[in-house]
Amino acid sequence: MYQSQLFTKTLKETPADEISINAQLLIRAGFIQKEMAGVYDYLPLGLKVLKKIENIIREEMNEIGGQEVLMTTLQNPELWKKTGRWNDQVVDNWFKTKLVGGTELGIANTHEEPITATLVNFVKSYKDLPVYIYQFQTKFRNELRTKSGIMRVREFLMKDLYSFSRTEEEFKKFYEICAESYIKIFKRTGIGDVTFRTIAAGGSFTAGLTDEFQTISKAGEDIVYIDKAKKLAINKEVYTDENIKKFGLNKSKLEEEKSIEVGNIFPLGSKYSDALGLKTKDENGVEKSVIMGCYGIGLGRLLGAIVEVHHDEKGIIWPKEVSPFDVHLVQIENSQKIRKTAEKIYQDLLKTGIEVLYDDRDKSAGEKFADADLIGIPIRIVISERTLAKNSVEIKKRQEQKLKIVKISDVRINIK
RNA sequence: CGGAGAGUGGUGUAACGGUAGCACGAGUCCUUUGGGAGGAUUUAGUUCGGGUUCAAAUCCCGACUCUCCGACCA
Numbered sequence: 001m002y003q004s005q006l007f008t009k010t011l012k013e014t015p016a017d018e019i020s021i022n023a024q025l026l027i028r029a030g031f032i033q034k035e036m037a038g039v040y041d042y043l044p045l046g047l048k049v050l051k052k053i054e055n056i057i058r059e060e061m062n063e064i065g066g067q068e069v070l071m072t073t074l075q076n077p078e079l080w081k082k083t084g085r086w087n088d089q090v091v092d093n094w095f096k097t098k099l100v101g102g103t104e105l106g107i108a109n110t111h112e113e114p115i116t117a118t119l120v121n122f123v124k125s126y127k128d129l130p131v132y133i134y135q136f137q138t139k140f141r142n143e144l145r146t147k148s149g150i151m152r153v154r155e156f157l158m159k160d161l162y163s164f165s166r167t168e169e170e171f172k173k174f175y176e177i178c179a180e181s182y183i184k185i186f187k188r189t190g191i192g193d194v195t196f197r198t199i200a201a202g203g204s205f206t207a208g209l210t211d212e213f214q215t216i217s218k219a220g221e222d223i224v225y226i227d228k229a230k231k232l233a234i235n236k237e238v239y240t241d242e243n244i245k246k247f248g249l250n251k252s253k254l255e256e257e258k259s260i261e262v263g264n265i266f267p268l269g270s271k272y273s274d275a276l277g278l279k280t281k282d283e284n285g286v287e288k289s290v291i292m293g294c295y296g297i298g299l300g301r302l303l304g305a306i307v308e309v310h311h312d313e314k315g316i317i318w319p320k321e322v323s324p325f326d327v328h329l330v331q332i333e334n335s336q337k338i339r340k341t342a343e344k345i346y347q348d349l350l351k352t353g354i355e356v357l358y359d360d361r362d363k364s365a366g367e368k369f370a371d372a373d374l375i376g377i378p379i380r381i382v383i384s385e386r387t388l389a390k391n392s393v394e395i396k397k398r399q400e401q402k403l404k405i406v407k408i409s410d411v412r413i414n415i416k
Numbered sequence: 417c418g419g420a421g422a423g424u425g426g427u428g429u430a431a432c433g434g435u436a437g438c439a440c441g442a443g444u445c446c447u448u449u450g451g452g453a454g455g456a457u458u459u460a461g462u463u464c465g466g467g468u469u470c471a472a473a474u475c476c477c478g479a480c481u482c483u484c485c486g487a488c489c490a
């Protein structure tokens with residue numbers, strides 16, 4: 001894409017009403033815009049990153065047998081009454097609305113009830129299970145206090161997967177497969193080294209212990225105790241001697257860290273399937289409960305966590321797989337000759353499937369470099385009179401200082 | 417929800433109760449082009465509603481909004 005065509009602009013100053021690093025950098029670089037507290041728009045660059053994250057998750061969910069659906073935002077209270085969750089005392093962060101006639105509706109908060117109810121229509125026999133259903137869907141939560149930029153908001157895109165298994169064993173097997181899948185997702189999105197599976201409390205979803213995925217960051221809301229060698233952590237909320245022992249951890253090896261909850265996986269048992277009448281008959285014609293699990297990742301929060309982990313004083317440093325573009329091609333000076341050469345490099349890269357942001361703007365070199373640092377695309381190619389004299393360009397990685405001088409004909413092989 | 421702080425051009429900031437100023441941005445023209453260039457010129461602002469006062473961005477009351485700490489967090 002031509003940067004001159006990009007409607008967003010970078011900001012030199014940090015917005016005074018944002019303290020969190022993720023929102024400061026994302027707003028300054030033009031990835032997002034604040035609509036109001038806890039409600040952010042994704043602008044072209046931000047949407048590109050969001051879509052990259054979505055696609056990574058989609059690939060991994062499909063890999064483990066997930067079937068993608070898209071459930072509605074408006075929800076039928078009848079289903080929620082069956083599980084007792086329509087009650088404001090049970091779930092206190094619903095946004096609810098009414099039809100003109102006064103009929104109450106829910107605005108998507110989570111989807112256990114509607115997805116389970118959907119399966120009642122299709123799943124009748126043990127032969128129809130297991131089933132794994134997921135979606136990318138906007139969730140609305142009436143948070144009393146939003147915070148941490150885009151990490152705790154009232155409207156956000158979530159990947160939620162629901163598993164329906166015949167037995168506890170079958171469920172547990174999938175639960176572990178999904179945990180592995182999450183580890184892959186966090187690795188691919190660039191935060192694998194600082195993200196840990198974490199024992200946590202289930203809250204109102206489930207009575208027992210659950211698993212979270214926590215990313216070490218000063219911007220986090222949680223406190224966890226991590227055994228880095230074992231890649232396992234325990235959330236402060238369930239940090240008891242009993243649990244430490246139960247999971248084979250050693251108190252002396254646990255390090256306390258602040259962290260961001262980027263994902264979670266919950267055993268749900270048959271709480272929802274029983275309440276909504278999702279049953280199957282087994283081989284002997286005996287009616288059986290369906291064992292469920294749910295598995296969530298907040299895409300915006302993950303995006304924010306990536307920025308919190310990968311930035312420096314100049315701006316964002318995108319991990320390769322989630323960067324809005326693969327390459328930032330920066331032309332300095334605006335002569336015919338440079339424009340022509342840059343255009344050729346741009347077209348050549350596009351032809352080989354490399355995504356390029358081409359800074360063709362008539363701006364000073366300093367401003368272009370500052371913008372490139374702020375936007376944070378991992379590879380920068382600079383073309384100027386100076387490099388053109390040697391029939392070359394400069395290639396620089398965002399997180400490194402050193403430059404590489406490369407012949408124009410060799411650009412493609414040098415950015416792999 | 418409890419507590420604290422803050423609302424001034426698009427952005428960032430200044431102004432004792434007494435002329436709303438500066439920087440960046442944006443527009444036009446010229447000169448520039450390797451780390452947010454220079455000159456000329458133009459543009460645009462006190463969150464809202466009351467009150468005190470000769471006079472309010474400034475003091476008081478209320479509303480709204482934002483941020484932070486806490487609580488909460490499926």
